[in-house]
Amino acid sequence: NGVGAASADAAELVSPSALRQPFVIGVSGGTASGKTTVCDMIIQQLHDHRVVLVNQDSFYRGLTAEESAHAQDYNFDHPDAFDTEQLLECMGQLKRAQPVNVPIYDFKNHRRSSESFRKVNASDVIILEGILVFHDQRVRNLMDMKIFVDTDADIRLARRIRRDTVERGRDVSSVLEQYGRFVKPAFDDFVLPSKKYADVIIPRGGDNHVAIDLIVQHIRTKLGQHDLCKIYPHVYVVQTTFQI
Ligand code: ADP
Ligand code: C5P
Structure with missing residues (x-):
């Protein structure tokens, strides 16, 4: 079947999955707000898709040995604590569908x-x-959807004490000291002001099943639009000649 062969060739020459970019979701919020949860x-509900978490x-x-000795004086909540250039490089590669070492x-x-x-x-x-x-505009620009997990500060502090x-490997007094000195001020200066960039704000984090269901539905719709490429690959085959 000549036509079938031509379609198969087309699909092979210009694979739609190679052309489409992954859907990128940013999830922000204060410490222990429930971002990971x-x-x-979301990942659990999208079990039939390939989803990765970065x-x-x-x-x-990483801190030097000297910095490590005074880790209690280091501000892990300031944007400069992160290597954002490396994050951008990794995300860029993933968007181009290349594997990365995180x-x-x-x-x-x-x-x-x-x-x-x-x-x-x-x-x-x-x-x-x-x-x-959401702090750096270049990182925000990578995202197709931005979610802010909004959980009361007292609940976050209680969870953080338990988790840390x-x-x-922390003790209660060091968690409280770090929270007052760095975590809360940086939340007020950097995290909270970045909430305005969110498309969706989830109150109560992982307890909010309705919000998570709605978000998953939206992602499925977007992925469904991508999947049309699979059904109609010829839409993407431009400037390709076939031999039947
Ligand atoms: P984040 O990624 O924002 O730091 P996590 O999702 O890791 O937050 O949650 C921080 C801590 O709070 C974890 O120990 C987690 O088990 C706990 N936690 C998260 N969501 C809830 C919840 N809805 N109820 C009770 N504990 C929770
Ligand atoms: O998981 P969560 O979003 O809470 O992680 C971010 C928090 O981790 C920051 O608030 C920062 O204070 C803390 N942190 C830390 N020690 C490190 C690195 C980060 O306490 N070495």
Whole structure:
């Protein structure tokens, strides 16, 4: 069947999946607001698509031994704490459907692992999550959809105390000291002002199932529009000649 052969050739020559860009979602919000929880819930609901999560935390600059000795004086909530150039490079590669090695960050030692990386492959959806992912305009420009997770500060502080003492090797007094000195001021100066860039604001984070269902529906609609390329590949085959 000549026509069939031509369509198959066309699909092979110009693969629609190679032409379409992943759908990029930014998820921001204060510390312990439930960003990761919301992302996990979105990923779970989109189980039939290829979705990857990139954490801004992975791009924390590692501290030197000297800085590490005074880690309590270091501001991890300031935009300069992140290597944003490297984040942009990684996201650029993922948008071009190239696999990337994302650094693994160790919150206990304030350092990146020198040996291991997390390999992230090309996907349909990329979710970029972090306290300051809306701060830099170049990072914002990568996003097709921006979500801000809005959870009361007292709830966030309570969760942060529990998480940092259980998972990040801190004691209660150091968490409270860091919160008052750096986390809260930086939230007021950098995180909260970036809320205005959000397309969607989710009150109560992962408890808000209605908001998450609506967001997932929207993503599915957008991916469905992309999937039309699969059904009508010839729409994308421009300037290609066939031999039947
Ligand atoms: P973020 O990524 O914004 O720092 P996480 O999703 O990691 O926030 O949540 C921070 C902490 O709070 C985690 O220990 C998580 O288990 C807990 N947590 C998140 N959402 C809820 C919730 N709706 N109810 C109870 N605990 C929660
Ligand atoms: O997961 P979450 O969004 O809370 O991660 C960001 C928080 O991690 C920041 O508020 C910052 O204070 C904290 N952090 C830390 N120690 C590090 C790196 C980040 O306490 N080494």
